[in-house]
Amino acid sequence: MQRDRLIAGGMMAAGLAVLGAFALTQMPSAAQAATDGPGPNLIVEVGGSTTGQIVIDLLPEVAPKHVEQITALAAEGAYDGVVFHRVIEGFMAQTGDVEFGKQGGNTQMAGMGGSSRPDLPAEFSDLSFERGVVGMARSQSPDSANSQFFIMFAPGEFLNGQYTVVGNVVSGMEVVDAIKKGDQAANGAVEDPDFMASVTVAE
Numbered sequence: 729m730q731r732d733r734l735i736a737g738g739m740m741a742a743g744l745a746v747l748g749a750f751a752l753t754q755m756p757s758a759a760q761a762a763t764d765g766p767g768p769n770l771i772v773e774v775g776g777s778t779t780g781q782i783v784i785d786l787l788p789e790v791a792p793k794h795v796e797q798i799t800a801l802a803a804e805g806a807y808d809g810v811v812f813h814r815v816i817e818g819f820m821a822q823t824g825d826v827e828f829g830k831q832g833g834n835t836q837m838a839g840m841g842g843s844s845r846p847d848l849p850a851e852f853s854d855l856s857f858e859r860g861v862v863g864m865a866r867s868q869s870p871d872s873a874n875s876q877f878f879i880m881f882a883p884g885e886f887l888n889g890q891y892t893v894v895g896n897v898v899s900g901m902e903v904v905d906a907i908k909k910g911d912q913a914a915n916g917a918v919e920d921p922d923f924m925a926s927v928t929v930a931e
Contacts, residue, residue, distance in 0.1 A: 762785065762860055762896035762897060762898050763785075763898070764783075764785050764898040764899075765785050765787070767785060767786065767930065767931055768786050768788070768795070768799055768929050768930060768931050769783050769784065769785055769786065769898070769929070769930045769931075770783070770784040770786055770798065770799070770802060770895065770927060770928075770929060771783055771927065771928045771929070771930055772784065772807075772900075772924050772926075772927050773924070773925045773926045773927075774903055774907065774922055774923070774924060774925065775831075775922065775923050775924075775925035776831075776908065776920075776921065776922030776923050777908050777920075777922055778903060778906040778907050778908060778922045779903075780900055780902070780903035780906070781899070781900050781903065782879075782897060782899070782900035782901075782903050782904055783897070783898050783899035783900055784862050784879075784895040784896065784897055784898070785895055785896050785897075785898045786798065786799070786894060786895040787855075787893065787894060787895050787896070790851065790853050790855060790893060790894070791851040791853070791864075791892050791893065791894045792851070793848050793849065793851060794848055794851055794864055794873065794892050794894045795894055795895075797843075797845055797848060797874075797875070798875075798877070798894060799929045800845070801826060801843055801845070801875055802927045802928060802929050803929060805927075806826040806843060806875070807823075807824065807826060807875075807924050807927035808924065808925065808926050808927060809830050809831045809832070809923055809924070809925070810823055810824060810825060810826055810829045810830060810831065810923060810924050810927075811823065811825075811829050811830070811831050811835055811838060811918070811921040811922070811923040811924075812907050812908070812918060812921050812922050812923065812924075813825060813829050813835060813838035813839050813917065813918060813921055814838075814839055814878075814910060814915065814916040814917060814918065815907055815908060815909050815910045815916050815918050815921070816881075816909070816910060816912060816915075816916035817881070817909045817912065818881055818882050819880070819881055819882065819884065819916075820878040820879060820880050820881055820884070821878060821879050821881070821904060821907045822839070822865055822876060822877070822878040822916070823876065823877065823878075823923075823924060824865070824875045824876035824877045825838045825839055825840070825841045825842070825875065825876050826841070826842070826843045826875050827840075827841025827842055827843060827875075828840055828841040829841070831921075831923035835921070839876070841875075842874030842875050842876065843874055843875040845874065845875070846874075847869075847871060847872050847873065847874050848864075848871065848873045848874065848892075849871045850866075850870040850871050850873070850892055851892045852870075852889050852890070852891070852892060853892070853893055854888075854889070855888075855893040856883070856885060856888050857880055857883065857884040857885060857887040857888055857891070857893070858880065858883050859880055859881065859882050859883055859901075860879070860880060860896055860897040860901055860904070861879075861880045861893055861895075861896055861897075862877055862878070862879050862880075862893070862894050862895040862896065862897065863877065863878055863880070863887065863891040863892060863893050863894065864876070864877050864878075864891060864892045864894055865877060865878055865891075866891065866892075870890075873891075873892055877894060879897060879904050881904070881905065907922050908920075908921055908922045
C-alpha cells in the first residue's frame with residue numbers, strides 16, 4: 729500500500745499547528761547566505777507560473793546515501809517535469825515524486841510515490857531546518873525516504889532530528905519564494921502546480 733510521503737503523518741499535523749503561531753506569522757528573511765561547499769550541486773530549472781533556476785549545494789558528508797540517490801535520479805532525468813505538489817506558505821515547497829508527480833499527467837496521487845529505487849535508511853544529523861534548507865520527505869517510518877524532497881521557506885526547528893537534511897539553497901531562493909502556493913486547507917495541495925523543468929548535477 730502506498731503511503732503519503734510528506735513532512736508528515738502526525739509530525740506534519742503537529743508542525744502545522746506550531747506554524748499557525750510561528751512561521752506563518754513571520755515574513756521570510758532575506759535569502760539565507762549559505763555558502764557553496766564542495767558539492768555536488770543540484771541545478772533545478774523551474775517552469776510553470778514561476779521560472780528561474782535554483783542551485784542546491786548537496787551534503788554528501790551529512791547524508792551520503794540520500795545524496796547518492798538524488799544525484800542518480802537527476803542523472804537519469806527522473807526529476808525532469810516533476811511538480812511541486814505540496815507548497816505551504818511560510819513553511820516549505822515539496823516535490824520529487826517521480827512515480828506520480830509528472831507534469832502534464834494525472835498528479836492526483838502526487839506525494840504517494842517514490843521511484844524504482846529502494847527506500848533509504850534515515851541519515852539524521854544535528855543540522856537545523858533553517859530557511860533554504862533541503863530535507864527528504866518520508867512517511868511515518870524514519871527509513872522511508874526515497875525521491876521526494878522539500879525546501880524550507882522559513883525555519884522549522886520542530887523538524888530537527890526527524891528528517892534527513894540533504895542540502896542548502898545557495899542560489900535562487902527568490903525563485904523558491906515565488907513557487908505557486910497550495911491550499912492550506914488541503915495540506916498545501918497545488919492546483920496547476922509549478923514544476924522542475926529539468927534537474928541536473930554539477931560537480
